Amino acid sequence: MQIYKVGGAVRDRLLGKPVTDIDWVVVGATTEEMLAKGFRPVGADFPVFLHPKSGEEYALARTERKNGRGYGGFIFHASPDVTLEEDLIRRDLTINAMAEDDQQNLTDPYHGQRDLEARLLRHVSPAFAEDPLRVLRVARFAARYAELGFTVAPETLELMRQLSESGELEALTPERSWKEIARALMEDQPQVFIEVLRECGALKVLMPEVDALFGVPQPEAHHPEIDTGVHTLSVLEQAALYKQPLTVRWACLLHDLGKGLTPEEEWPRHIAHEHKGLKLIKAVNERFKAPKDCQELALLVGKYHTHGHRALELKPSTLLELLQSFDVYRRPQRFEEFIAACEMDARGRKGLEQRSYPQADYLRGAATAARSVAVQPLLEKGFKGLELGEAIKGERLKALKAYKAAAPA
């Protein structure tokens, strides 16, 4: 049997990027031989194994044939007579379809190296269209390598466009899509992921609620960039610049969905968009079965981001309601993430990226003030149950009144 490094490890070495995980392909072997060498099978009917020591993935060279919708509709053929070239042609992009032996000899039948130099994300063969997940993968690689100047080859974009129109994207499972979305959002330029999806028509299928924001104007005084879609991309860009976690990035992407529902006669104003957007945020959350912390933060940011921006003007009672809604006493981290999302929203405006955001510290201070109320003295006074809850709230309100009074105007 011959063993080659494939995929990302080869690509990233040639790009001079750090290689994190290595994928291997094995030519000329059978499942039985792999098992005899101590490799552990990954799945029952999938010719992929884990190395007994390193835990890295070793896949038998295979060909694929599609016989139905979605990913389930694939027939794999793995046998010792499948060649390296046959295995490489089923891969998505030319830059991902190179292999390397232990002497660093490159096998590159589909000119991945040429495309690396040309900074092009190009599909290997028309079989690209057999797995719609590749549309998301290409958009993700576009986000990852945007800083190196990579773009999607026009003919690949055209294929992605056809795939998006064909209805195949709807066959993707939420789990597979979410994995790509989450990884793409964590790239340094996640806004490129959304832009590429939009350009090929996939955004309209996957997240029509986000797609609908393009072409929707906002008041120029607050939003010099005017367009709500452009604003959303900038917010995402800022979130990456500030190294925000996935929860915050997801919330940034969805925070203004309500603006897509505003009747045109009301443009550029968006009355109650925070509230109107909630059902859309919920729908997107559920469509991709986003993790609970992402879902939660997106809904809270959607509902309360304007409160965040107006923090310094809020009445103490409103401030208290905000803190209570976040359960800031038991969930301080979530409130921090809310503050971060609000700040990214404020920075994601043309020409205002550097403006300071005093609301952030003000909100933190308010949370500290409310949290500093001690429960013990109230217990000692004999408060119990509901009354205790009310008494704590009363003390927190007092603390917030004092906090607001002491804050510099």
Ligand code: ATP
């Ligand atoms: P990363 O750095 O994100 O791990 P990668 O290219 O190694 O990038 P993997 O998902 O680890 O991506 O997949 C390894 C290789 O398998 C890819 O380089 C590609 O050749 C192939 N591959 C993975 N998923 C697909 C797919 N859905 N369609 C076609 N080829 C794929």
Ligand code: MG
């Ligand atoms: Mg990999």
